[in-house]
Amino acid sequence: MSEANASATRITPGNALRPEDIALEVRTGLAKPSEDIAEYALRLGDDALILAQRLGHWISRAPELEEDIALGNIALDQLGHARSFLTYAGGAMSNEDGTAKTEDDLAYFRREHEFRSVQLFEQPNGDFAVTIARQFIVSYYQFELYRRLTESTDPTLAAIAAKAVKEVDYHRDHSAQWVLRLAGGTEESRTRMIHALRLMWPYVEELFRDDDLVMRLAEAGAAVVPSSLRGDFDRLTGEVLREAELEVPDVPPAPGGGRQGRHSEHLGYILAEMQVLAREHPGATW
Amino acid sequence: MSPHGNPEEPASSAAEIKREAPKVSTGSTNDSVIEPVEIKSSTTEVSTSSTTGRSGWGLWEVFVRSSRGLSHVHAGSLHAPDAAMALRNARDLYTRRNEGVSIWVVPAEAIAASDPDAKGSFFESPQGKDYRHATYYTKSEGVKHL
Numbered sequence: 001m002s003e004a005n006a007s008a009t010r011i012t013p014g015n016a017l018r019p020e021d022i023a024l025e026v027r028t029g030l031a032k033p034s035e036d037i038a039e040y041a042l043r044l045g046d047d048a049l050i051l052a053q054r055l056g057h058w059i060s061r062a063p064e065l066e067e068d069i070a071l072g073n074i075a076l077d078q079l080g081h082a083r084s085f086l087t088y089a090g091g092a093m094s095n096e097d098g099t100a101k102t103e104d105d106l107a108y109f110r111r112e113h114e115f116r117s118v119q120l121f122e123q124p125n126g127d128f129a130v131t132i133a134r135q136f137i138v139s140y141y142q143f144e145l146y147r148r149l150t151e152s153t154d155p156t157l158a159a160i161a162a163k164a165v166k167e168v169d170y171h172r173d174h175s176a177q178w179v180l181r182l183a184g185g186t187e188e189s190r191t192r193m194i195h196a197l198r199l200m201w202p203y204v205e206e207l208f209r210d211d212d213l214v215m216r217l218a219e220a221g222a223a224v225v226p227s228s229l230r231g232d233f234d235r236l237t238g239e240v241l242r243e244a245e246l247e248v249p250d251v252p253p254a255p256g257g258g259r260q261g262r263h264s265e266h267l268g269y270i271l272a273e274m275q276v277l278a279r280e281h282p283g284a285t286w
Numbered sequence: 287m288s289p290h291g292n293p294e295e296p297a298s299s300a301a302e303i304k305r306e307a308p309k310v311s312t313g314s315t316n317d318s319v320i321e322p323v324e325i326k327s328s329t330t331e332v333s334t335s336s337t338t339g340r341s342g343w344g345l346w347e348v349f350v351r352s353s354r355g356l357s358h359v360h361a362g363s364l365h366a367p368d369a370a371m372a373l374r375n376a377r378d379l380y381t382r383r384n385e386g387v388s389i390w391v392v393p394a395e396a397i398a399a400s401d402p403d404a405k406g407s408f409f410e411s412p413q414g415k416d417y418r419h420a421t422y423y424t425k426s427e428g429v430k431h432l
Binding site for chain 2: 064065066067069070073170173174177181
């Protein structure tokens, strides 16, 4: 939207941005992220990638055909964001032959400790209520994050965020609607929703942790300070929970550490499934 | 240790949809009079219990307007527990490829359909009544702008 974002590259937030556009800009040197920016993009990309993989598991397994498609759509939105972020991050990293790393290099050929996603995203799907609880937290967090990231001084990050924020807005609505319905449905659904929120809430704290990297980038106006999102997150999720007559779970935070490559035991299994084909058949296309 | 929902469910859910679908397309009077009463009771309240769960989701007809100035056109139907979710499901099912700028959802039982068996009395009457078409009439001489 702002003029500052329109100048440096062809990418502007107004356009419907595709990962292929970013790849082209990275290849031609039009978009060249610094190492810090690349690390930041890697974090956001890994969050979205791992969630997409998790959500994809629901396809053919959701409670209703309609919900299969809804969760599938959300998974694909997340995958799209992941592709953009990872493609951009790859612009600052090179393979042994000197070429920039592609989204596939980063998704399929990194090991567990090289992933930068926070631990909430890799938590198991559980039952439908657990998936909704995870999605509820994620969507409200990502919405606040992307909304502010559209103002980033880095035009590519701003453009990715501008596309993503509209999609995440819908994810927010979808998950909130389900929180309300599960909480207000039957005794069974309400019990499950309460249990699911308790299960996921320990991973909330890690979303809002600051570190040197984001503070450096935020000073330059490129990144969003995670802790600055907490107020709006608490207020908006709180409104939904109040309407659902649920309480914010009073649970101690999990240790976290995903941004430093420390993950729960679940990520290894996700990667094994996600990466096996690409590693068995490097370069395979279909 | 259950990474996802009950794998049994989708199969029965698909069967449910197949079972219900003919009732819509035939629009047969007897079925559509009895069936909607059940659906109606479930659409007014959110029902997610395992006993009434899938069968409790009512049927909704979806109308999508593809762009400003055009009418809403029937796009298909779907199941949803209430109107708010029906709209969202419609968005996911019928506007994935940029098809729409506006969606209406209508409870299927709110639609009164003509009886397919009454085709003769309902729709064949206009046949042979050419005088209902403008082309039936010859233009009078000297009339401009016709």
